[in-house]
Amino acid sequence: MSPLGRKLLRDLRRMKGQAAAIALVIALGVQLLVMMDGLVNSLEETRRAYYERYRLAEVFAPAKRAPRHVLRDIAAIPGVAAVEGRINGGALIDLPGVDLPVTARAFSLPAGRAPRLNDIHLTDGRRLDPTRDDEVLLLRGFARAHGLRPGARLAATVNGARRTLSVVGLAEAPEVLYAVAPGAMAPDDARFAVLWMNQEALAAAFDLKGAFNEALLALAHDARLPAVLDRVDRLLDAYGGLGAYGLTDQASNRFVTEEIAGLRASATSVPPLFLAVAAFLLYIVISRMIQSEREQIGLMKAFGYSGLEIATHYAQFTLAIATGGALLGCLLGVLGGRSMAELYLDYFKFPFLVFRINPAAFAIGIATSILAASAGGMIVLRQVFALTPATAMRPPAPADYSRSARLGAALTRLLDQPSRMVARRLIRQPMRAGAAVLGIAAGMALAVAMLTVMSAFDRVIELSFGVIDRSDVTVTFIEPLGDAAAYRLRRLPGVIAAEPFRAVPALLRHGRQTYRGTLQGLVAEPELNRAVGADAQPIRLRADGIILSRPLADILRIGPGDVLTVAVREGRRPELHVPVVAVAETLLGAPAYFEIGALNRAMREPNRVSGVHLRIDSAASAGLYRALRGMPMLAGVSLRLDARDALKRLMDTGAGAIRYVMGAMAAVITFGIVYNSARIAFAERARDLASLRVIGFTRGEAAFVLLGELAVITLLALPVGAMLGYALAGAIARGFSTDLYQVPASFTPEAYGLAAIAVLVAALASGWLVKRDVDRIDLVTALKVRE
Numbered sequence: 001m002s003p004l005g006r007k008l009l010r011d012l013r014r015m016k017g018q019a020a021a022i023a024l025v026i027a028l029g030v031q032l033l034v035m036m037d038g039l040v041n042s043l044e045e046t047r048r049a050y051y052e053r054y055r056l057a058e059v060f061a062p063a064k065r066a067p068r069h070v071l072r073d074i075a076a077i078p079g080v081a082a083v084e085g086r087i088n089g090g091a092l093i094d095l096p097g098v099d100l101p102v103t104a105r106a107f108s109l110p111a112g113r114a115p116r117l118n119d120i121h122l123t124d125g126r127r128l129d130p131t132r133d134d135e136v137l138l139l140r141g142f143a144r145a146h147g148l149r150p151g152a153r154l155a156a157t158v159n160g161a162r163r164t165l166s167v168v169g170l171a172e173a174p175e176v177l178y179a180v181a182p183g184a185m186a187p188d189d190a191r192f193a194v195l196w197m198n199q200e201a202l203a204a205a206f207d208l209k210g211a212f213n214e215a216l217l218a219l220a221h222d223a224r225l226p227a228v229l230d231r232v233d234r235l236l237d238a239y240g241g242l243g244a245y246g247l248t249d250q251a252s253n254r255f256v257t258e259e260i261a262g263l264r265a266s267a268t269s270v271p272p273l274f275l276a277v278a279a280f281l282l283y284i285v286i287s288r289m290i291q292s293e294r295e296q297i298g299l300m301k302a303f304g305y306s307g308l309e310i311a312t313h314y315a316q317f318t319l320a321i322a323t324g325g326a327l328l329g330c331l332l333g334v335l336g337g338r339s340m341a342e343l344y345l346d347y348f349k350f351p352f353l354v355f356r357i358n359p360a361a362f363a364i365g366i367a368t369s370i371l372a373a374s375a376g377g378m379i380v381l382r383q384v385f386a387l388t389p390a391t392a393m394r395p396p397a398p399a400d401y402s403r404s405a406r407l408g409a410a411l412t413r414l415l416d417q418p419s420r421m422v423a424r425r426l427i428r429q430p431m432r433a434g435a436a437v438l439g440i441a442a443g444m445a446l447a448v449a450m451l452t453v454m455s456a457f458d459r460v461i462e463l464s465f466g467v468i469d470r471s472d473v474t475v476t477f478i479e480p481l482g483d484a485a486a487y488r489l490r491r492l493p494g495v496i497a498a499e500p501f502r503a504v505p506a507l508l509r510h511g512r513q514t515y516r517g518t519l520q521g522l523v524a525e526p527e528l529n530r531a532v533g534a535d536a537q538p539i540r541l542r543a544d545g546i547i548l549s550r551p552l553a554d555i556l557r558i559g560p561g562d563v564l565t566v567a568v569r570e571g572r573r574p575e576l577h578v579p580v581v582a583v584a585e586t587l588l589g590a591p592a593y594f595e596i597g598a599l600n601r602a603m604r605e606p607n608r609v610s611g612v613h614l615r616i617d618s619a620a621s622a623g624l625y626r627a628l629r630g631m632p633m634l635a636g637v638s639l640r641l642d643a644r645d646a647l648k649r650l651m652d653t654g655a656g657a658i659r660y661v662m663g664a665m666a667a668v669i670t671f672g673i674v675y676n677s678a679r680i681a682f683a684e685r686a687r688d689l690a691s692l693r694v695i696g697f698t699r700g701e702a703a704f705v706l707l708g709e710l711a712v713i714t715l716l717a718l719p720v721g722a723m724l725g726y727a728l729a730g731a732i733a734r735g736f737s738t739d740l741y742q743v744p745a746s747f748t749p750e751a752y753g754l755a756a757i758a759v760l761v762a763a764l765a766s767g768w769l770v771k772r773d774v775d776r777i778d779l780v781t782a783l784k785v786r787e
């Protein structure tokens with residue numbers, strides 16, 4: 001091995017702690033990039049494979065009642081590759097020990113064969129016996145939540161009729177990856193079930209013998225979706241067609257797509273920020289580290305080593321640290337990505353995992369680390385190479401500070417000698433101090449941003465279920481009923497207040513922008529479920545226009561004063577042209593609000609309600625729940641606290657769960673930054689500290705000169721980090737926001753306080769570690785020129 005090779009090993013061994021800290025910062029930045037890329041690509045690839053394997057339909061066409069011969073006409077539409085007709089209806093399940101009936105969705109399966117489209121994945125038990133009309137397959141997630149297995153019996157209400165059903169198997173399906181009850185925002189396995197029954201049995205229950213109420217279509221590769229949807233709507237219009245829609249608007253796929261899109265947005269925006277901070281810090285650290293090697297570089301030049309040989313030596317030194325950290329980050333990213341993907345496998349209920357990472361993620365992570373390290377080293381080497389060997393071997397000549405800022409007389413009297421030394425170094429080397437401040441501030445900015453995002457998730461829940469939705473129970477009906485149904489519920493014992501609402505499925509259009517959603521008809525001045533503005537104050541609903549949520553207004557690119565086209569998808573299906581009168585600052589979903597009376601008049605269906613929000617007396621809840629169980633017209637009953645808990649679980653296990661991983665990484669990076677700053681400062685001033693000790697300074701006084709500077713730099717970095725963190729929090733919050741929920745990047749004092757405490761704790765820990773080295777310094781060795 002060459003002398004320079006041995007020196008490289010000695011340097012790495014001598015600076016192993018600092019090199020490890022730098023490599024760890026790099027590794028975490030690269031790990032996050034690779035992990036997020038692997039997670040998102042794996043989920044997308046798994047979803048695609050699952051949809052293909054179980055033949056998920058590409059078009060869904062609901063209707064009131066259509067004869068089965070219409071399926072032949074649909075199959076003849078150009079671009080249609082396959083058609084399946086089925087029954088799709090609601091149900092309620094009564095379980096022992098559960099106060100409220102559980103909302104369920106029932107799908108039919110053809111007898112004696114697998115369905116052409118929307119097949120199921122059987123996980124336990126067997127398939128349905130075509131000769132039995134009481135057998136069902138049950139969604140596996142719901143069965144696990146209640147401890148149900150094949151052989152269990154269920155008491156259910158199907159289309160108003162009470163039935164006892166036998167569970168013969170548990171299943172999953174691509175169309176219910178995200179199993180959400182009608183009107184709910186988050187999945188709750190305990191409160192929503194999916195049943196599969198024989199087609200004849202379900203047709204008899206819904207009086208659909210020889211008919212279907214939903215057509216499923218697969219499309220050819222060259223099919224034009226808008227043309228197919230238009231032809232299908234024409235065919236089903238005479239049979240109460242409710243408007244065909246593509247897979248992108250199917251409820252489960254829409255939610256899954258939004259979750260994965262949220263992860264991809266996070267993967268696109270957040271890891272580059274982490275990697276950029278890590279690269280910037282690496283640049284600062286490497287440049288200062290090589291600057292401290294000035295005398296050794298001069299010695300090597302004196303022994304005849306060329307500039308290229310010395311540059312290669314230090315390039316190898318920086319590359320060893322950068323490449324080691326990057327490779328470690330790639331390995332941790334693969335392991336972390338696979339682990340996270342397996343967690344999401346259970347969350348999304350995928351039956352298998354297709355793990356894939358884009359090779360570009362490895363290349364970007366490694367290249368960014370190497371380039372940042374090389375840039376930091378080469379810039380300093382150019383300055384050192386300009387010196388003659390004799391000049392480089394000597395410590396740098398003291399700078400001329402005759403024209404620099406001076407300490408005032410009053411400050412000189414107040415400060416002791418060590419404190420004046422700290423102040424002079426900061427004043428006389430502002431660029432170096434500024435770089436150190438900026439480095440620590442960048443670490444604090446990461447901590448501030450992640451803590452702000454964490455608190456923002458809690459604010460979403462607080463605002464949604466404490467300010468917007470203030471009801472206790474929400475009751476929905478199978479079909480819109482007269483307002484007498486609301487009066488009946490209001491008179492039940494235990495009901496304190498009741499507010500009716502109307503929910504109308506519709507296609508919203510503005511210019512070329514469209515959105516398939518729901519019009520929410522509320523009373524003019526709602527108290528139990530409200531539209532609120534940016535100041536969290538309620539907005540009074542008006543009869544002369546519609547109020548859109550901020551996310552929906554952004555999607556449709558519309559504002560107050562513009563006219564919105566509303567194609568209603570139920571009842572007489574009118575097309576309305578309604579002005580937008582306000583935009584509400586909602587954080588859940590993308591609702592559109594209308595005054596209920598005006599909505600019913602526009603629908604030409606006066607005094608109709610889809611459900612009722614209730615405020616109840618908790619002491620009388622048991623009796624109220626028993627009364628609700630006996631009402632056959634109910635499609636579902638949900639509790640606000642259950643919905644809150646479901647959303648909290650969603651945010652803790654869905655796309656929002658990655659915030660905890662990023663928060664932990666931000667904490668480690670912050671510590672690595674502060675520790676590296678302290679170590680480099682010690683390496684640069686080891687000779688000065690030894691000189692102070694020789695002329696009579698105590699260990700504490702010598703350490704104070706170094707650690708006092710670190711303390712001042714850390715304190716100066718706190719406000720800078722807070723400002724950078726505010727801007728960074730906004731970018732990260734936008735990355736986490738989805739169509740399902742929006743994450744506000746509001747100012748949270750607790751986040752800034754905790755981030756500042758984290759930086760201060762890291763500074764104290766780093767200072768303690770460095771002080772040990774200061775106390776152990778060998779005065780004779782430090783005063784000599786190394787090697």
